[in-house]
Amino acid sequence: MALVNENYLKLPGSYLFSEIARRVNQFKTTNPQADIIRLGIGDVTRPLPPAVIEAMQKGVEEMRSPETFRGYGPEQGYQFLIEKIIENDFVPRGVELSVDEVFVSDGAKSDTANFQELFGVNNIMAVTDPVYPVYVDSNVMAGRTGMFNNDKGQYEGIVYLPCTEENGMKPSLPEKRVDMIYLCFPNNPTGMTLSKEELKLWVEYARENRSILLFDAAYEAYIQEEGVPHSIFEIEGAREVAVEFRSFSKTAGFTGTRCAYTIVPKEVMVYDSKGKAHSLNQLWLRRQTTKFNGASYPVQAGAVAVFSQEGKLQIKETINYYMENARIIREGLQGAGYKVFGGVNAPYIWMKTPNNMGSWEFFDQLMEGANVVGTPGAGFGANGEGYFRLTAFGTRENTLRAIERIRTRM
Ligand code: MLT
Numbered sequence: 001m002a003l004v005n006e007n008y009l010k011l012p013g014s015y016l017f018s019e020i021a022r023r024v025n026q027f028k029t030t031n032p033q034a035d036i037i038r039l040g041i042g043d044v045t046r047p048l049p050p051a052v053i054e055a056m057q058k059g060v061e062e063m064r065s066p067e068t069f070r071g072y073g074p075e076q077g078y079q080f081l082i083e084k085i086i087e088n089d090f091v092p093r094g095v096e097l098s099v100d101e102v103f104v105s106d107g108a109k110s111d112t113a114n115f116q117e118l119f120g121v122n123n124i125m126a127v128t129d130p131v132y133p134v135y136v137d138s139n140v141m142a143g144r145t146g147m148f149n150n151d152k153g154q155y156e157g158i159v160y161l162p163c164t165e166e167n168g169m170k171p172s173l174p175e176k177r178v179d180m181i182y183l184c185f186p187n188n189p190t191g192m193t194l195s196k197e198e199l200k201l202w203v204e205y206a207r208e209n210r211s212i213l214l215f216d217a218a219y220e221a222y223i224q225e226e227g228v229p230h231s232i233f234e235i236e237g238a239r240e241v242a243v244e245f246r247s248f249s250k251t252a253g254f255t256g257t258r259c260a261y262t263i264v265p266k267e268v269m270v271y272d273s274k275g276k277a278h279s280l281n282q283l284w285l286r287r288q289t290t291k292f293n294g295a296s297y298p299v300q301a302g303a304v305a306v307f308s309q310e311g312k313l314q315i316k317e318t319i320n321y322y323m324e325n326a327r328i329i330r331e332g333l334q335g336a337g338y339k340v341f342g343g344v345n346a347p348y349i350w351m352k353t354p355n356n357m358g359s360w361e362f363f364d365q366l367m368e369g370a371n372v373v374g375t376p377g378a379g380f381g382a383n384g385e386g387y388f389r390l391t392a393f394g395t396r397e398n399t400l401r402a403i404e405r406i407r408t409r410m
Helices: 006-010 016-030 050-062 079-093 108-118 133-141 196-209 280-291 297-307 309-335 359-370 396-409
Strands: 102-105 125-129 158-162 180-184 212-216 242-247 260-263 269-271 277-279 340-342 348-352 387-391
Touching (some): 006 133, 016 359, 050 309, 079 297, 102 108, 102 280, 108 133, 108 212, 108 242, 108 260, 108 280, 125 133, 180 196, 196 212, 269 280, 277 280, 297 309, 309 340, 309 348, 309 396, 359 387, 359 396
Parallel strands (some): 125 180, 180 212, 212 242
Antiparallel strands (some): 102 260, 269 277, 340 348
């Protein structure tokens, strides 16, 4: 008799975005005429930049001839891409990395979910609340948490760091010692950022407590304001305590193409029960070489074009397009009397629901009344209750129509 991994039974029936898709499909079945605008899941709508398409096509073409055909690539990613990543994303910010500290993958979702495997099951983990659900769910699956407490809307055994209106959506340091801390800035879902000084406190905390910061920077390309850190490694000492997740998905339209990378500096250590230090970089390499065979060659060939001169210009244009959407949503909602956060250095707008309405209730009302789909804040954690997330990744036309409908029909 095959026994189940009972940790899976602690999870809600479906993943947040699958649940939203299910509700939308159900609504569409009973309302086939409804013209639904989807600003729920953060999926991009602009096509891949022409420079990327061209490079990918060339990559595919190379697979045609025996001379240029490539089979298995390095699990860690091709050096030609890793060098460009370091040269363009880190060196200009004063961050030096060696090529074996960058691990190219097929997505930051899988990397952030998989990375926890390297840590002991008894580690105490901390997450912000609200939070991107992948960090929590993957740790639940691994058995690093207790049961879900329905009254609190939280798992036992996780240290939640509330991000509320009172603290400006910025988490405070944990009151008790924690071992693993997930941080995402610019934040999904609140769209807020931390300053260098604020991030420095986390690095200091991690150094004092020998904890590890799992820093998700998937949205760094959306930072518009000067002085907001793009990488945790801009903070002195972070190389000893932090891992950073990056993605081409939101930066360059790779949500369907899949390419990302994770930075694991060689100084980061984890400890065994005898107190002996082990290199997280070596452990991640061991994990990836065993369980992953690398992102495909044409995809990595395409990703490298993100760093070409034309690629950079094309990406900038796309990011500006989405950030104009963000402005339209932010100002449109403010004009209609809603309280909003984010949308300045991030493609997410976090709004307070009207009259303290529950976020799933608002989800239903918005879908039924305005045929606009967003993401209920409660889906990101207990402190997300009473909030709602809209993404700036829609088309301009749909963004304008959605705001108009919210203003006139809600
Ligand atoms: C989101 O909507 O939060 C994102 O699409 C999630 C993701 O990138 O996996």
